[in-house]
Amino acid sequence: MAQRLQRVRVRSPLARVRASIAGLPSDAVFAPVRSQTAFEETVERLGTAIKLGLLPPGSRLPAERELCTRLGIARSTLRQALTALAQSGHVFATRGRGGGTFVSDPLPPADPPSAEVLAQWRETCDQRLAVELGVAVRAAQRAHEEDLDALDSLAAALDDALEDFPAYRQADVRLHVGLAEATRSVSLVRAMTDAQGAMTDLISHIAHPPEVLSSSNAQHRRLLVAVRERDEMRAALVITEHLQATEHILAGLLPGG
Amino acid sequence: MAQRLQRVRVRSPLARVRASIAGLPSDAVFAPVRSQTAFEETVERLGTAIKLGLLPPGSRLPAERELCTRLGIARSTLRQALTALAQSGHVFATRGRGGGTFVSDPLPPADPPSAEVLAQWRETCDQRLAVELGVAVRAAQRAHEEDLDALDSLAAALDDALEDFPAYRQADVRLHVGLAEATRSVSLVRAMTDAQGAMTDLISHIAHPPEVLSSSNAQHRRLLVAVRERDEMRAALVITEHLQATEHILAGLLPGG
DNA sequence: ATTGAAGGACGGAGGAGCAAACCTTTTGAC
DNA sequence: GTCAAAAGGTTTGCTCCTCCGTCCTTCAAT
Numbered sequence: 001m002a003q004r005l006q007r008v009r010v011r012s013p014l015a016r017v018r019a020s021i022a023g024l025p026s027d028a029v030f031a032p033v034r035s036q037t038a039f040e041e042t043v044e045r046l047g048t049a050i051k052l053g054l055l056p057p058g059s060r061l062p063a064e065r066e067l068c069t070r071l072g073i074a075r076s077t078l079r080q081a082l083t084a085l086a087q088s089g090h091v092f093a094t095r096g097r098g099g100g101t102f103v104s105d106p107l108p109p110a111d112p113p114s115a116e117v118l119a120q121w122r123e124t125c126d127q128r129l130a131v132e133l134g135v136a137v138r139a140a141q142r143a144h145e146e147d148l149d150a151l152d153s154l155a156a157a158l159d160d161a162l163e164d165f166p167a168y169r170q171a172d173v174r175l176h177v178g179l180a181e182a183t184r185s186v187s188l189v190r191a192m193t194d195a196q197g198a199m200t201d202l203i204s205h206i207a208h209p210p211e212v213l214s215s216s217n218a219q220h221r222r223l224l225v226a227v228r229e230r231d232e233m234r235a236a237l238v239i240t241e242h243l244q245a246t247e248h249i250l251a252g253l254l255p256g257g
Numbered sequence: 258m259a260q261r262l263q264r265v266r267v268r269s270p271l272a273r274v275r276a277s278i279a280g281l282p283s284d285a286v287f288a289p290v291r292s293q294t295a296f297e298e299t300v301e302r303l304g305t306a307i308k309l310g311l312l313p314p315g316s317r318l319p320a321e322r323e324l325c326t327r328l329g330i331a332r333s334t335l336r337q338a339l340t341a342l343a344q345s346g347h348v349f350a351t352r353g354r355g356g357g358t359f360v361s362d363p364l365p366p367a368d369p370p371s372a373e374v375l376a377q378w379r380e381t382c383d384q385r386l387a388v389e390l391g392v393a394v395r396a397a398q399r400a401h402e403e404d405l406d407a408l409d410s411l412a413a414a415l416d417d418a419l420e421d422f423p424a425y426r427q428a429d430v431r432l433h434v435g436l437a438e439a440t441r442s443v444s445l446v447r448a449m450t451d452a453q454g455a456m457t458d459l460i461s462h463i464a465h466p467p468e469v470l471s472s473s474n475a476q477h478r479r480l481l482v483a484v485r486e487r488d489e490m491r492a493a494l495v496i497t498e499h500l501q502a503t504e505h506i507l508a509g510l511l512p513g514g
Numbered sequence: 515a516t517t518g519a520a521g522g523a524c525g526g527a528g529g530a531g532c533a534a535a536c537c538t539t540t541t542g543a544c
Numbered sequence: 545g546t547c548a549a550a551a552g553g554t555t556t557g558c559t560c561c562t563c564c565g566t567c568c569t570t571c572a573a574t
Contacts, residue, residue: 028438028446029306030319032329035295035531037561042290049286062287063520072289074563079522096571097519126442130391137390137497138383181285185383189285236493240394294530320551331532336553353540354550 038073042081045071048197050090050103053170054177057105061091064101110204117201121254124202125247128195132176132243135192136235138183140227147182148228151175155224158217162210169200175220179227199246206249216245295330299338302328305454307347307360310427311434314362318348321358367461374458378511381459382504385452389500392437392445393492397484400439405485408435412481415474419467426457432477436484456503463506473502 036044049055061067068078082101085091089108093101117124154175161168173196180192219242226234293301306312318324325335339358342348346365350358374381396404411432418425430453437449476499483491 028443028450029302029311030324030327031443031447032327033295033298033302034329035298036292038290038292039561041292045286045290054286064522065520067287070287070289072291076523076564077562080561082521093521094571095521095569097517098572099520099570101521123442123444126391126395126440127444127448129394130387130445130448133390133394133493134383134387137386183383185380186285186288187380187384188387190288191384191387193285232497233490233494236390237490240489296530321553322551333533334531337530339552350552351540352538352552354548355541356539356551358552 038077039080039084042071042073042078043084046081047085047088047090048193050085050107051110051200052173052177052193052196054173054193055103057103057107059103061101061103110200112205113201117198118254121202121250124195124198125243125250127191128199129240129243131180131188131191131195132239133236135176135180135183135188136223136227136239137232138185138188139179140230140232140235142184143179143182143227145228147178148224151178151182151224152221154178155217155220158220159214162213162217165208165213166204168208168213169204172216172220173200179223202250203246206253212245216242219245295334296337296341299328299330299335300341303338304342304345304347305450307342307364308367308457309430309434309450309453311430311450312360314360314364316360318358318360367457369462370458374455375511378459378507381452381455382500382507384448385456386497386500388437388445388448388452389433389496390493392433392440392449393480393484393496394489395440395442395445396436397487397489397492399441400436400484402485404435404439405481408432408439408481409478411435412474412477415477416471419470419474422465422470423461425465425470426461429473429477430457436480439484459507460503463510469502473499476502 046055046061055061062070064075064078064082068075071078082091082093086093089104091101091103093099154171158168158171158175161171176196177189177192180189183189219238223235223238223242226238303312303318312318319327321332321335321339325332328335339348339350343350347361348358349361350356411428415425415428415432418428433453434446434449437446440446476495480492480495480499483495
């Protein structure tokens with residue numbers, strides 16, 4: 001029945017144990033195992049890609065019969081995920097030949113970050129810092145000139161979006177993910193998209209004045225220059241400063257420190 | 258209908274730069290979702306902790322009834338995992354009051370890395386680099402003096418194990434995980450244990466002459482000094498060099514780039 | 515009008531995980 | 545010595561997830 005498809009149930013909140021340096025590592029070892037179902041993982045993957053603009057509004061997803069094999073899941077499972085995304089307004093489907101599943105245009109408004117997400121904001125930033133540092137260093141070691149040319153024009157385009165935060169943020173994500181792709185590391189790309197998705201949940205409801213975005217993009221340029229010059233540590237320094245700006249803003253807005 | 262026609266419409270300047278880097282991000286977005294079962298995750302979690310020495314030989318695990326609630330799984334699932342670990346010789350159980358499940362002493366010999374693990378070695382190193390960089394920077398920002406004192410004595414102990422690689426490696430892991438704990442970030446500790454587990458699988462069957470271990474530990478000391486002086490970027494530099502040594506060795510031994 | 519490509523729906527099989535018992539072995543407290 | 549407590553070991557039945565296969569419906573291209 002239709003109700004079987006409404007698997008939007010929320011997983012019970014996990015009791016987070018505070019890590020203590022003096023204590024045994026058992027806290028980390030015996031922390032809850034988080035086993036996501038294929039359904040949940042698929043909703044999160046596709047939903048994040050859509051929210052980040054990796055799957056732009058209006059674009060068509062692969063046909064169900066192809067997509068489910070690519071994702072390595074059964075078609076019925078994929079359909080459950082697509083149904084959930086359709087119910088939340090992120091995609092819609094049209095039937096018949098030439099039909100398919102499309103990303104909504106415009107997208108539904110992002111919902112405000114949950115209390116759980118806000119409580120975890122430092123952990124989120126920590127993970128993101130690690131990913132961005134790894135990407136910056138590896139990009140400085142491995143990026144091709146063509147990759148950097150493309151990223152340069154992306155940074156140029158960012159300057160035209162200083163007044164429109166959603167547009168800016170989307171191109172911003174593409175720049176960071178693009179740099180991750182330039183490392184030729186599949187796992188770093190995945191980690192970057194995950195980190196950017198988590199960050200988007202955090203910052204999408206925060207005001208970003210054009211001046212802030214402008215100086216943020218200046219850091220993008222400095223980062224790309226450092227990468228182009230193969231200066232790993234300057235790239236690391238610039239990206240650290242880049243993220244610190246965001247963290248200062250969050251630290252000012254959010255409790256707990 | 259109209260919605261589909263919008264796909265062809267020229268949008269913003271940003272749209273032109275879309276899909277620029279090699280291949281669409283779809284490759285990453287539509288990659289297989291591989292959900293681990295709770296059973297698999299538990300075996301891996303406990304097995305890694307045992308192999309890394311986080312649960313030292315002879316130590317007792319919490320009682321099944323307590324451990325399963327801590328891990329957030331059913332007791333029967335936990336028992337499946339413990340049975341698997343018992344069959345591989347990593348733990349053994351004794352019944353009756355005062356009994357329990359204990360880590361084997363001595364541990365079974367590590368089995369050689371699978372072809373799959375070897376094929377992924379660059380990805381493994383990439384992930385590890387990211388984690389270690391994030392940990393180094395965050396530790397420089399947040400570590401307490403007492404944390405660093407403890408890590409200093411660990412580094413001192415490492416110099417006494419230059420002739421015994423298994424012992425050295427175990428203390429090495431404790432040092433890296435300890436630094437991660439000094440960041441007060443649960444996710445970084447988890448990421449570090451995962452990364453160290455993957456690295457152990459890779460390097461445990463490689464010869465490590467005492468001179469190599471000695472210079473490796475010298476880097477540990479330099480790292481701790483940089484962290485103590487709150488010099489984030491020097492910490493990042495030192496850890497990068499530290500990992501590069503391992504990567505050069507692996508690159509020389511393993512095929513494929 | 516036909517056809518092919520797409521989404522939509524249904525039902526059964528298999529397995530993972532959970533929950534709640536109950537059994538067996540040991541040992542420390544009395 | 546007894547016994548109760550604390551541990552691992554066993555069994556059973558249930559629920560839910562996922563898979564697979566099949567069939568239906570829609571609709572643009574031909």
